[in-house]
Amino acid sequence: MSTTAKPDPRLGRERDFHNQWARSIGLDDLLVRESFEAPTAIENRYALSEFGDLKGKKLLDLGCGAGETSVYFALRGAEVYACDLGEEFLELARSLADKFDVKLQLAQVDARSLPYESDCFDFVFGNGILHHVELVPAAKEIRRVLKSGGKAVFVEPLPYNPLINVYRAMAKGVRTEDERPLRFRDLNRMKLLFASFHHREFWLFTLSIFLHFFFVKRWHPSQVRYWKKVIEVGESYKRVFGVLERLDEFFLRWVPFLNFLCWNTVVVVRK
Numbered sequence: 638m639s640t641t642a643k644p645d646p647r648l649g650r651e652r653d654f655h656n657q658w659a660r661s662i663g664l665d666d667l668l669v670r671e672s673f674e675a676p677t678a679i680e681n682r683y684a685l686s687e688f689g690d691l692k693g694k695k696l697l698d699l700g701c702g703a704g705e706t707s708v709y710f711a712l713r714g715a716e717v718y719a720c721d722l723g724e725e726f727l728e729l730a731r732s733l734a735d736k737f738d739v740k741l742q743l744a745q746v747d748a749r750s751l752p753y754e755s756d757c758f759d760f761v762f763g764n765g766i767l768h769h770v771e772l773v774p775a776a777k778e779i780r781r782v783l784k785s786g787g788k789a790v791f792v793e794p795l796p797y798n799p800l801i802n803v804y805r806a807m808a809k810g811v812r813t814e815d816e817r818p819l820r821f822r823d824l825n826r827m828k829l830l831f832a833s834f835h836h837r838e839f840w841l842f843t844l845s846i847f848l849h850f851f852f853v854k855r856w857h858p859s860q861v862r863y864w865k866k867v868i869e870v871g872e873s874y875k876r877v878f879g880v881l882e883r884l885d886e887f888f889l890r891w892v893p894f895l896n897f898l899c900w901n902t903v904v905v906v907r908k
Contacts, residue, residue: 659729664732669705670712677868691710695760696715701726722746749774758787760789769815772826795838798844807858808862811860835904839899841900
């Protein structure tokens, strides 16, 4: 197992923020299948395609939050270890697992010092976790706990789109003060630690749905977490989202510079 990391004052702020968020969530509000199967769940579906068959695989859900992705992976047959910094999120994840009658191995962790043996996981997954942590120490721990040939997939925000940066400025009440979207140069630092590495960007023209949330629905970013709401209401946007997604696929393929303007990237590494 890893040695204990030095104390970091940011951890207390992150833990307090996420525990407070967990207290505001009802069990019936948690969307498990929708997190991967909603029309708008494009990054998670891509992550799932990178993993392939999960049956019998040992998977770590790093920064599991309330456990929606952990439970989904368990429903697909994985042996799931779910960890988070916030103990109240872990309690929610435990209740959600009971609701769906699946088993999760839960642990409260610092991503820089994971309480798992080396070379023990086939897969590691994280959605929106790396931009909350000290990247290189966390990446080293991810490499350590992966089996040889094991794969890790992470969904992370990018900092370049001015529209999203306006949104972030307005959404300070639902974001932590220490989180920092990942730059491509950050990803290059991570790349050096793994045998293979690639990333793919998502959400360019599809971001216009956020404009609809703000100007038509009147959902203020400081009161509604758009990245959660877009999954919750995804089915009602299925047709228009499909058109916008095809535009994204075309332009991101043929005009690579536009990848810088995407909201999220999905990072895929192999040990």
